[in-house]
Amino acid sequence: MTNFPRIEWLACYRTVLAAAGRDELDYPPVAGLAALRDALAGYLGRVRGVRGSTDTVMVTAGFAQGLSLLCEALPRLGVRTLAIEDPGHSGQRRFIDDSGMHTVPVPVDADGIDVEYLASTGVRAVLVTPAHQFPTGVTMSAQRRRDLVRWAEEVDGLIIEDDYDGEFWFDRHSRPSALQSMAPDHVVYAGTASKALVPGLRLGWMVIPPHLAAMIGRIRSRHDLGSDGITQRAFAELITSGMLDRHLRRVRSRYRSRREAFTQAVDLHLPFARVAGSSAGLHAYLELPPDIDESVLVEAALARSVLVHGGRRHRFGPGEHPAALVIGYSTLPLAGIAESMYAIRDAVDEQRAGRRRPPAAPVHRRVARPAPAGRC
């Protein structure tokens, strides 16, 4: 939250409030104020190659609301099952299941979602994170992107592209454009301010295939009559004034140095671990050797004030998977990154030493939960 551009946001809010008229103060159009949809269409075209227009952009309360609207729209298209990536976001899976849609997990490998497997399931809609797969960090390969788009065209299906951290790319190769640019009629592009700014704004956007825009608009109008007009206008101001670009340049450089500190600390303290995926986003996926018990390690890390998630909580299919940690390093202070990796190493050493020792008699004790040093 320390990276939120408070001064710029306040300046935009002031400008908007001083001039606020009917557009900002009356009920907004459910899809969003034209000023923001216009600004987003231009911005997303420029930074992510998204092909959209004012008419196809919808402003939402984060990606979560976009997903909720889509879960209501899909059954109207005769689609009741949504394929999801495995591993994938377990919270999103619960969200989709709770909406009444069924989910089918589809494996992800080093190139992204397995499109052959996807085709074999017979579904017609899929939720993917092509730019930076959650949680593994894989960037979908060019061939896989082509295969996925071909699948969508063949089954007349829909791809939901969750571009949750599309602004953060640290690799020397240029970031592939949004998948949506390859098939705007078959892809809903969804973005969010949750990573670029803060989740508390509850601000997101979708670029919807033109033939679905009116139907999704009707569904939205039964939900909430649109998003707060002043916040929308302030966000439009942040984009068009160039303040968002400047903010992102600033935080990108901060996150890049954290990313470097993180990989150096892994090399130093956890040389047996592998940082998977590409240099993008604000979290890393750390694969660990098979002798490590993931849940024991997560608990032991927490006992050392390091809050990490185990990779297994994001796995849906059966089968054994090597231990992995999902580590959000971007909000940690630089010094805290090395300390956290050292603490994880200590926890690994303890686990390995414990296995070599004869089992001790069980000890019953209460452990106070320490304040987490980092969130993932």
Ligand SMILES: Cc1ncc(COP(=O)(O)O)c(C=O)c1O
């Ligand atoms: C995979 C993924 N998608 C989307 C989001 C953003 O969701 P929202 O915009 O509802 O905050 C997150 C979290 O930031 C995420 O981890």
